[in-house]
Amino acid sequence: MLTGDRRAIQELARDFAEGEIVPVAGQWDHQGAFDREVLDKLAGLGFLGMMVPERYGGLELDLPTYLVAFEEFARGDAALSLTIHIQNGPVPVILLDHGTGEQKSRWLPALASGEKIAGFALSEAGAGSDPASMTARARRVDGGWEISGQKKWVTNGGLADVMLVFARTGGPDAGGRAIGAFLVDTDAPGYRVGKREKTMGLRASETVEVELDGVRVAGDRLVGNPSHGLRYALEALDLGRLGIGAQAVGIARAALEHAIVYSRERHQFGRPIASFGAIRSKLSTMATRIAASRALVMEGARAWQERAAGRAGDVPVTARSAMAKLMASETAAWVTEEAVRIFGGYGFMREFPVEKLMRDAKVTEIYEGTSEILRLVIGRSLTA
Ligand SMILES: Cc1cc2nc3c(=O)[nH]c(=O)nc-3n(C[C@H](O)[C@H](O)[C@H](O)COP(=O)(O)OP(=O)(O)OC[C@H]3O[C@@H](n4cnc5c(N)ncnc54)[C@H](O)[C@@H]3O)c2cc1C
Numbered sequence: 389m390l391t392g393d394r395r396a397i398q399e400l401a402r403d404f405a406e407g408e409i410v411p412v413a414g415q416w417d418h419q420g421a422f423d424r425e426v427l428d429k430l431a432g433l434g435f436l437g438m439m440v441p442e443r444y445g446g447l448e449l450d451l452p453t454y455l456v457a458f459e460e461f462a463r464g465d466a467a468l469s470l471t472i473h474i475q476n477g478p479v480p481v482i483l484l485d486h487g488t489g490e491q492k493s494r495w496l497p498a499l500a501s502g503e504k505i506a507g508f509a510l511s512e513a514g515a516g517s518d519p520a521s522m523t524a525r526a527r528r529v530d531g532g533w534e535i536s537g538q539k540k541w542v543t544n545g546g547l548a549d550v551m552l553v554f555a556r557t558g559g560p561d562a563g564g565r566a567i568g569a570f571l572v573d574t575d576a577p578g579y580r581v582g583k584r585e586k587t588m589g590l591r592a593s594e595t596v597e598v599e600l601d602g603v604r605v606a607g608d609r610l611v612g613n614p615s616h617g618l619r620y621a622l623e624a625l626d627l628g629r630l631g632i633g634a635q636a637v638g639i640a641r642a643a644l645e646h647a648i649v650y651s652r653e654r655h656q657f658g659r660p661i662a663s664f665g666a667i668r669s670k671l672s673t674m675a676t677r678i679a680a681s682r683a684l685v686m687e688g689a690r691a692w693q694e695r696a697a698g699r700a701g702d703v704p705v706t707a708r709s710a711m712a713k714l715m716a717s718e719t720a721a722w723v724t725e726e727a728v729r730i731f732g733g734y735g736f737m738r739e740f741p742v743e744k745l746m747r748d749a750k751v752t753e754i755y756e757g758t759s760e761i762l763r764l765v766i767g768r769s770l771t772a
Contacts, residue, residue, distance in 0.1 A: 394453045401460035404433065409464030416592035417744050422468045424547075427502055435461075436475045437500020440484075444496035451627065451689040451696075455634040459682070462638025466748035467592035469638065470543055473631045475499060478624040479506040479552050482569060486612030486620050495550070495571065507548035507574075509539040509598055510621050516540075517761050519554070519567075520618060524600065526555040526568050532606040533557075535570060538582075538599050541755075545596030546581050548574050553600065554621060557614045569617035571609045578603040589747030626692060626705050628756045629713040633685040636713070636720035636752040637678060643720075643727035643745045644674045651730055667730060674723045681716035688712040707769035710762040717752035718759065724749040 408426055416422040430436055438454045440446025449457070454476065462469035480499055483492055498504040515522040524537020535555050542551070551572045558566025572579060582597035612620060648671060651662035661667050688708040694701035724746040728735035735742050753759050 394456060397447075397449060397453055398456045398460060400433065401435070401457035404430070404435070405460045405464030409461065409468060413465035413468075413592075414741065414744065416465060416467065418591075418738075420591050421594070422465065422471075422592045426468065427471070427505065430472065431500075431502025434500070435472065436502045437480070437496070438476045440476075440480050440496050440500045444492060445500040446480075446496065451630070451693055452686055455630060455685060455689055458631060459634045459638040459641070462635040463642045464638075465592065466635060466639050466745075467590040469635050470590060470593050471505070471547070473628075473635065474508055474543055475502075475506055477631045478508050478621070478628050481624050481627055482552065482611060482620045485623070486569075486616075488608075490608065491571075491611065498550075504549040505544060505547055507542055507544040507551040509542045509551050509553045511541050512538060513540045517758060519621065520565055522554065522556060522567065524553070524555040526557050526570060526614075529604065532604060533568075533570060533610060535572065535600045535603045535605065536578075538597065540597055541585065542596050542598045543593060545598055546584065546594045550574065551579075551598065552611070553598075554617050555600075557617075565618055566615040567618040568614040569611045569620055570605055571611065572600070572603060572605055576603050576605070587751075589744070589750055591747075625756060626709045629709040629762075630685055630688045630692065632752055632756045633681065633688070633709070633712040633716035636716035636749065637682045637685060639745055639749045639752065640674070640678045640681070640716075640720040640723040643724040643742055643749075644671070644678060646741050646745075647671060647674070647727040647730040650734075654732075661730070670726050670730060674726055677715075677719040678723065681712070681719045684708070684712040684715050704769050707766050710757065710765040713752075713757065714759055714762040714766070717749075720749035720752050721746075 408429060434447040437446030438449045438457060442448045461472050480496060483495055499506055510519050512522050512524065526533045526535045535553060537555055551574055553570045553572045554567055555570065557568040578601040580599045582599055585595040587595055651667050652660050654661045691701050691703035691705045691708050695705050724742065727742040728746050731740055731742050734740045
């Protein structure tokens with residue numbers, strides 16, 4: 389059951405998505421970019437700082453409320469929603485949990501107002517599922533740090549003003565886990581945006597390589613302990629995976645809604661195809677799996693909140709957020725494929741909406757932990 393405030397935020401997000409995103413999402417996909425102004429409009433309504441405390445200019449929503457709003461944006465367009473996710477999720481959460489008072493006062497209002505768009509650069513060409521094996525390095529220099537390395541698959545890469553960059557701060561003797569998190573201006577000397585990837589889906593999202601060649605940052609750009617950056621990134625993944633779970637639910641819901649409308653309108657054998665048992669059966673299973681995915685996402689969100697409030701709940705958060713993302717992403721991949729089948733030949737055509745949804749859904753099974761890695765995490769919690 390949604391409480392009043394949560395429903396009001398959900399409706400605001402839904403209206404925004406219906407008015408500003410849904411009508412142009414297909415066009416963004418074709419042109420390979422969303423309009424920058426949409427971020428200003430989102431910022432104007434507080435949607436770029438949804439969980440940031442009010443004293444830093446945010447809406448201070450709780451996690452379940454954020455996720456119901458976020459599902460609406462993902463239903464509108466997955467590519468834009470990924471930018472919304474990074475701006476609201478991992479970057480401000482790490483700052484809130486580990487930043488100094490000065491860092492919070494400086495960066496959180498800038499993120500919440502959209503003055504600064506953020507990115508999150510953890511992965512490298514040889515270090516995806518295993519980020520501890522990254523090779524980017526930060527070495528101490530007079531007054532701060534000098535960072536060198538190459539990051540891969542960086543979302544918002546060409547759009548971001550500030551990048552949270554993870555780099556190794558200790559030698560191999562530091563157990564491989566001495567990794568720091570640094571706030572790097574994307575116009576700093578030595579910071580270069582490289583190749584933009586051509587992607588199967590999320591075509592309006594900028595996924596790029598980033599090269600850092602001796603980029604100098606002041607000491608106040610290090611977030612938290614210079615050896616604990618990887619731990620912060622992995623902690624943020626619990627929340628990030630719930631976000632990707634909600635994104636997958638949004639994509640799947642869009643596909644189901646299109647499939648319902650189409651199946652009522654499309655006639656074969658003199659009847660709407662919705663009257664055939666086979667089609668109804670598909671729609672029923674699609675709706676059921678979406679509802680189950682959303683319930684898991686919300687259960688994970690409640691568990692996360694309990695842990696954040698210092699209460700030890702019964703539910704292990706890391707395993708639950710992994711289950712939520714696993715279930716929701718595999719559901720989105722399956723539901724969007726079923727939607728393409730329901731559309732028949734038209735499902736394969738670019739002027740119909742479901743082929744985009746099928747392409748967009750796929751990546752939810754990959755980023756923020758592949759399905760194999762999620763099963764590993766869940767399996768470990770069951771057998772530890
Ligand atoms: C569109 C897009 C946007 C992205 N945005 C960002 C971003 O903004 N910032 C960022 O830092 N990263 C980002 N990523 C990177 C993403 O997080 C990684 O691609 C993901 O973590 C997987 O890493 P990998 O691609 O190196 O695959 P690999 O780790 O090489 O995995 C290859 C295969 O091996 C399997 N595998 C690996 N290890 C194990 C194991 N121990 N047991 C069983 N199976 C295993 C995997 O499941 C997979 O099937 C993005 C990726 C994409 C596609």
